[in-house]
Amino acid sequence: MKDVATLAGVSLATVSRVVNGNDDVRPDLVARVRDAVAVLGYRRDLTASTLRRTDRTSSTIGLIIEDVSNPFFSAVHRGVEEVARANGVLTFAASSDEEPVRERELADAFAARGVDGLIIVPCGSDQGYLVRERETGTPLVFADRPPRFLDADAVVADNAGGARDAVEHLLDAGHRRIGFLGDRPTLFTAVERRRGYREALALAGIEEDPALERHGLVDSDSAESAVAELLLAADPPTALFTAQNLITIGAIRALRKRAAQHRIAVVGFDDVTLADMVEPGITVVMQDPYALGRRAAELLFSRLDGFNGDSRLDVLPTELVVRGSGEIAPIGEPA
Amino acid sequence: MKDVATLAGVSLATVSRVVNGNDDVRPDLVARVRDAVAVLGYRRDLTASTLRRTDRTSSTIGLIIEDVSNPFFSAVHRGVEEVARANGVLTFAASSDEEPVRERELADAFAARGVDGLIIVPCGSDQGYLVRERETGTPLVFADRPPRFLDADAVVADNAGGARDAVEHLLDAGHRRIGFLGDRPTLFTAVERRRGYREALALAGIEEDPALERHGLVDSDSAESAVAELLLAADPPTALFTAQNLITIGAIRALRKRAAQHRIAVVGFDDVTLADMVEPGITVVMQDPYALGRRAAELLFSRLDGFNGDSRLDVLPTELVVRGSGEIAPIGEPA
DNA sequence: CTGAAAGCGCTTACAG
DNA sequence: CTGAAAGCGCTTACAG
Numbered sequence: 249m250k251d252v253a254t255l256a257g258v259s260l261a262t263v264s265r266v267v268n269g270n271d272d273v274r275p276d277l278v279a280r281v282r283d284a285v286a287v288l289g290y291r292r293d294l295t296a297s298t299l300r301r302t303d304r305t306s307s308t309i310g311l312i313i314e315d316v317s318n319p320f321f322s323a324v325h326r327g328v329e330e331v332a333r334a335n336g337v338l339t340f341a342a343s344s345d346e347e348p349v350r351e352r353e354l355a356d357a358f359a360a361r362g363v364d365g366l367i368i369v370p371c372g373s374d375q376g377y378l379v380r381e382r383e384t385g386t387p388l389v390f391a392d393r394p395p396r397f398l399d400a401d402a403v404v405a406d407n408a409g410g411a412r413d414a415v416e417h418l419l420d421a422g423h424r425r426i427g428f429l430g431d432r433p434t435l436f437t438a439v440e441r442r443r444g445y446r447e448a449l450a451l452a453g454i455e456e457d458p459a460l461e462r463h464g465l466v467d468s469d470s471a472e473s474a475v476a477e478l479l480l481a482a483d484p485p486t487a488l489f490t491a492q493n494l495i496t497i498g499a500i501r502a503l504r505k506r507a508a509q510h511r512i513a514v515v516g517f518d519d520v521t522l523a524d525m526v527e528p529g530i531t532v533v534m535q536d537p538y539a540l541g542r543r544a545a546e547l548l549f550s551r552l553d554g555f556n557g558d559s560r561l562d563v564l565p566t567e568l569v570v571r572g573s574g575e576i577a578p579i580g581e582p583a
Numbered sequence: 584m585k586d587v588a589t590l591a592g593v594s595l596a597t598v599s600r601v602v603n604g605n606d607d608v609r610p611d612l613v614a615r616v617r618d619a620v621a622v623l624g625y626r627r628d629l630t631a632s633t634l635r636r637t638d639r640t641s642s643t644i645g646l647i648i649e650d651v652s653n654p655f656f657s658a659v660h661r662g663v664e665e666v667a668r669a670n671g672v673l674t675f676a677a678s679s680d681e682e683p684v685r686e687r688e689l690a691d692a693f694a695a696r697g698v699d700g701l702i703i704v705p706c707g708s709d710q711g712y713l714v715r716e717r718e719t720g721t722p723l724v725f726a727d728r729p730p731r732f733l734d735a736d737a738v739v740a741d742n743a744g745g746a747r748d749a750v751e752h753l754l755d756a757g758h759r760r761i762g763f764l765g766d767r768p769t770l771f772t773a774v775e776r777r778r779g780y781r782e783a784l785a786l787a788g789i790e791e792d793p794a795l796e797r798h799g800l801v802d803s804d805s806a807e808s809a810v811a812e813l814l815l816a817a818d819p820p821t822a823l824f825t826a827q828n829l830i831t832i833g834a835i836r837a838l839r840k841r842a843a844q845h846r847i848a849v850v851g852f853d854d855v856t857l858a859d860m861v862e863p864g865i866t867v868v869m870q871d872p873y874a875l876g877r878r879a880a881e882l883l884f885s886r887l888d889g890f891n892g893d894s895r896l897d898v899l900p901t902e903l904v905v906r907g908s909g910e911i912a913p914i915g916e917p918a
Numbered sequence: 919c920t921g922a923a924a925g926c927g928c929t930t931a932c933a934g
Numbered sequence: 935c936t937g938a939a940a941g942c943g944c945t946t947a948c949a950g
Contacts, residue, residue, distance in 0.1 A: 249927065259937045264929055272935060289715045294695040295630040295641075296927035299942045306630075308696070316676070317661040317873075319654055319856075326652040329678060338692050340675035341651070343664060357673050360629040361643070380624045497857065504860055521654075522832065522857040525839055538652075584943065594921045599945055607919060631943035634926045920950085926943105934936085 249290065256284040267292050298362055309365045309548065310358030311341040312351060320493055320518055320537050321369065324391060327541020328367055335549055337364070346432075346466075348372030359386065365548045367541075370395055373434060387551035391544040393436035394561065401547045403562040405535040407437050407517075410566030411444025411491065412451075414515040414533045417568060418487040419452050421513060422577045427478050427485035428461045429471055429495050438463070441491040441517055460485050471498025479506060486578035487513035493520050500530065500573075513576040515568075524571055531574025535566045584625065591619040602627050633697055644883065645693030646676040647686060647703045655828055655853055655872050656704065659726060662876020663702055670884055672699070681767075681801075683707030694721065700883045702876075705730055708769060722886035726879040728771035729896065736882040738897040740870040742772050742852075745901030746779025746826065747786075749850040749868045752903060753822040754787050756848060757912045762813050762820035763796040764806055764830050773798070776826040776852055795820050806833025814841060821913035822848035828855050835865065835908075848911040850903075859906055866909025870901045 253263045258277055265273050266281040273281075284290070298306045311328050313321040325341050332339045340358065344351040351372050358366055365387040368375075376397035378388060388395075390402040418426050428445045431438040442463075446456055459481065462474040471494065478485060479502070490496040496516030503509040509528065516523075516532040523530035543562055588598045593612055600608050601616040608616075619625070633641045646663050648656040660676050667674045675693065679686040686707050693701055700722040703710075711732040713723060723730075725737040753761050763780045766773040777798075781791055794816065797809040806829065813820060814837070825831040831851030838844040844863065851858075851867040858865035878897055 260928080261930080261937055261939095262935090265936090268929085274935065277936085291691070291695055291715070293634075293697065293927055294692075295697050296634055296942090297929075299628075299631055299634065299944090300927080300929040301942085302930075304942085306696075315661070316651070316664065317654070317657040319652070319657070322652040322654070322657045326650070326678070329651065338675075338689075338696075339677060340673075342674060342676075343661070354673075356626070357629075360626055361641075361673075362628065362630050380626070500857070500860055520857065522835075522855065522861060525835055525861050526857060527862045595943095596921055596923095596945080597919090600920090603945085609919065612920085628943055631926090632945075634928090635943080635945040636926085637946075639926085921948105922950105923948090924946090926945085928942085930940090930942105932937105932939090934938105 249292070251288055252281065252284045252290045255288065256280040295362075304362070305364055306362045307336060308338045308340055308361075308363050309367065309545075310354075310363040311339055312344050312354045312358070312366070312368045313341065314344055314346050314369055314371060316341060316343045318494070319521065323537035324369070324541035324544075327538040327543075328391075328545045329541075331542050331545035331549065335552075344369070344371050346371045348374075352377055355381070365389070365552055367391055367544050367548055368395075369393060371435075375400075387548050389544045389548045389551075391540055399559050401551070401560045403540055403543045403547065403564065404436070405540065405564045406566050407440035408444035408447065410517060410533040410535065410568075411441040411489065412448045413444075413566065413568050414489050414517065414574075415445050415448035416452075417515055417531070417570075417574050418489065418513055419448065419454075421487070421575055423485075423487040423513060424454060424578070425457070425460060425483065425485045425487070427475075427488040428491065429465055429474055429488060429499060430461070430463050430491040431465060431495065433463050438491060445489055445491075465492075465495050465498070468494045468498030468501065471495040472502040475499045475502035476506075479508065479512070485512070487515075487576075490514060490516040492516075493518035496520055496530065496532070500526065509573070510576065511579065513574055513578075515574040519569070528573045528576070529571030531571045532569050533566045534569050536564060540564055584627070586623055587616065587619045587625045590623065591615040630697075639697070640699055641697045642671060643673045643675055643696075643698050644700045644702065644880075645689075645698040646674055647679050647689045647693070647701070648676065649679055649681050649704055649706060651676060651678045653829070654856065658872035659704070659876035659879075662873040662878075663726075663880045664876075666877050666880035666884065670887075679704070679706050681706045683709075687712050690716070700724070700887055702726055702879050702883055703730075704728060706770075710735075722883050724879045724883045724886075726875055734894050736886070736895050738875055738878045738882065738899065739771070740875065740899045741901050742775035743779035743782065745852060745868040745870065746776040746824065747783045748779075748901065748903050749824050749852065749909075750780050750783035751787075752850055752866070752905075752909050753824065753848055754783065754789075756822070756910055758820075758822040758848060759789060759913070760792070760795060760818065760820045760822070762810075762823045763826065764800055764809055764823060764834060765796070765798045765826040766800060766830065768798050773826060780824055780826075794818075800827075800830050800833070803829045803833030803836065806830040807837040810834045810837035811841075814843065814847070820847070822850075822911075825849060825851040827851075828853035831855055831865065831867070835861065844908070845911065846914065848909055848913075850909040854904070863908045863911070864906025866906045867904050868901045869904050871899060875899055
């Protein structure tokens with residue numbers, strides 16, 4: 249910038265004004281500065297600019313998701329990014345890999361780099377470490393799962409409601425023995441979906457059977473094994489509620505290996521690519537991760553725009569998509 | 584930091600030394616500084632630190648991909664992130680949405696925020712705008728597609744070779760009329776895959792038939808329409824080579840809608856979720872996007888670690904995965 | 919081993 | 935409308 253000022257024969261202050269699009273500069277000086285910028289290939293250092301700026305705003309936000317390569321979170325990412333972009337803000341994304349330590353490291357790293365706000369899919373069981381950020385005035389929004397030990401905006405899906413819908417759909421098809429396959433019970437979403445599962449059973453007057461539940465399934469492989477095991481039991485389930493996209497994939501794989509995909513009913517939580525093209529099509533309770541991301545970003549930007557009210561919790565609806573796998577009747581019963 | 588220094592009764596310099604883990608500080612002073620840091624909830628401002636630091640290093644890299652929600656690029660992202668993380672570096676990712684203007688904006692934005700290096704999946708037809716960065720010494724690596732009008736490291740898949748394998752596989756099954764469904768011909772990968780397609784035909788002594796080629800398919804919907812149209816032609820193809828993951832999905836959908844999935848053979852480029860579970864399984868030429876990301880990051884870090892040799896071009900192998908759809912014989916001929 | 923001082927690249931009152 | 939000067943939060947020679 250110094251070089252630009254020298255070449256244009258003006259002061260640093262004038263260069264700064266021109267570069268920032270300040271109107272109150274004589275046109276001929278503006279032209280000279282622009283020429284000098286072009287000649288020298290000058291580019292402003294935004295970090296230095298942020299440092300000195302009165303509002304200390306960096307026009308960046310941070311996004312911490314579980315895994316950038318899980319399509320669910322990718323869609324969340326995309327939703328966030330679109331809203332951020334519309335606001336002229338850059339989104340920096342990173343994966344926590346479901347490690348609470350990593351979540352915290354990333355939040356610290358983002359904060360230390362001066363992001364204007366943070367959207368987090370929390371995996372730790374305590375977000376209290378972020379109170380400092382809150383006090384400093386950094387807006388925080390949680391997506392997919394609410395924060396714990398911290399008061400902040402959040403957007404989640406109607407996990408329990410969606411799970412209830414899924415299980416009631418299976419009950420309607422005549423099933424009484426419905427397996428539950430869920431993610432780690434430390435996860436908000438996993439707990440909520442199990443709650444929905446149990447509520448639906450309770451409403452139908454069916455007693456819970458722990459032998460039909462499997463928890464802590466973190467990927468499709470573990471889900472595949474769990475289903476294989478369930479099917480070998482003395483009194484196996486006639487239907488499965490798979491509470492997450494990767495689990496659904498693993499379950500379908502297990503069923504197909506045993507040629508049981510036309511015999512055991514399945515309803516999954518979250519949509520899956522090609523779900524409409526396998527035989528039978530996979531019935532799912534769909535949520536809209538893209539909308540989740542958008543909404544989280546909207547909440548964040550409302551804070552950045554000065555909204556200062558109480559914390560908000562948005563609950564997004566889910567939708568049952570009927571495709572075939574969920575409508576299989578238990579053997580010997582009408583559909 | 585000033586407050587910490589005051590509270591600990593030491594100078595700013597000493598606080599800086601402690602915070603940076605400098606050994607040469609008396610233990611009791613270290614303790615006092617740490618206490619003060621804890622009491623005040625002090626966190627270092629990394630942007631200010633970078634500004635003043637001699638090496639001007641920010642421990643961040645930027646990643647520009649086409650679309651964070653495309654599973655292919657998500658896997659690239661993950662590969663990059665893992666290597667970066669192992670190097671203690673944070674990855675900032677953003678989508679160009681296949682808009683050259685956006686690619687450039689993002690590259691500028693990252694550069695202005697002082698990233699140590701940049702990994703780019705280029706979509707524009709000219710990366711000359713980055714010569715300035717190169718001259719400034721910012722390492723640049725291109726992934727999936729090589730740069731144009733710029734000399735820099737790149738990692739790509741063996742697109743032409745993979746496409747040749749795919750088409751030869753269909754030729755082996757007895758097909759002579761093989762459709763080509765490709766992405767925009769402005770894309771390096773699309774051009775290379777078409778080249779492989781044509782080479783395979785030429786080697787088999789089959790003349791190209793423009794009526795069997797469709798280009799510019801950007802998503803599964805456009806691919807679905809293109810396939811529908813191809814099948815209605817007077818002399819339709821008996822097999823399809825779908826040159827990209829979303830195109831494969833659209834093609835399969837089109838075939839299933841016409842109950843033609845057991846009659847028309849398909850080999851796709853890129854793997855697709857659940858491809859092994861549809862009927863028939865989808866035969867694909869698989870590339871390893873995760874490895875692509877890792878390799879790109881490795882090239883970048885070798886530059887950051889001081890390697891200063893000529894630009895490198897890494898070509899990653901592809902692998903044919905046989906699952907059923909590619910082994911369907913043309914009607915009236917043996918498989 | 920520690921501190922006073924300069925300065926990274928920028929913005930912003932403050933005079934003029 | 936413009937410039938000289940202070941200073942954002944930090945690091946780093948330089949003395950001591």
